[in-house]
Amino acid sequence: MPRPDPDQGLLPSVLDRLIDHEPRVSTEPPASRYAQLARLKEAVKRDLEWLLNSRQIVVEIPPALRHLHGSLLTFGLPDFTHASLVKTDDREALRRALEQAISRFEPRLTNVAVTLVECREFDRSLRFRIDAALRIEPAAEPITFDSVLKLPTKAFEIQSD
Numbered sequence: 001m002p003r004p005d006p007d008q009g010l011l012p013s014v015l016d017r018l019i020d021h022e023p024r025v026s027t028e029p030p031a032s033r034y035a036q037l038a039r040l041k042e043a044v045k046r047d048l049e050w051l052l053n054s055r056q057i058v059v060e061i062p063p064a065l066r067h068l069h070g071s072l073l074t075f076g077l078p079d080f081t082h083a084s085l086v087k088t089d090d091r092e093a094l095r096r097a098l099e100q101a102i103s104r105f106e107p108r109l110t111n112v113a114v115t116l117v118e119c120r121e122f123d124r125s126l127r128f129r130i131d132a133a134l135r136i137e138p139a140a141e142p143i144t145f146d147s148v149l150k151l152p153t154k155a156f157e158i159q160s161d
Helices: 012-019 031-053 063-070 088-105
Strands: 111-115 127-132 143-149 155-160
Touching: 012 031, 031 088, 031 127, 031 143, 063 088, 088 111, 088 127
Parallel strands: none
Antiparallel strands: 111 127, 127 143, 143 155
């Protein structure tokens, strides 16, 4: 795959290039690099939220089919509705699953580290901090997302820094 031209700016994903947020406007003025970076971060945030709110349909892949680990069969998180997220071990397993899913299915991020953030005693949510590097040229950009798992609904919400 050819490297992006630094003069061209940051190239959005195919999906983002196909979505027209302003269909009545036939041409868009060129955006500044700062605006392009902000849009890219927002797209990564959106896609992370989709990833974390998706559940895998396969529990275990047979050893003979290891090539399926990066396929849509394993997209998302394992189903954790049976887990007691009050237990430290279950929280740690979920943290590891978050880190693995992001590392596997979000190629725009590298050096992904997920940290469980301590919550108040009666908080009905779990909070995770996602630290990574956004792959852009000429140098990777550090990025942080704060993620909240609402325990009653098991839905993730993501905020960017």
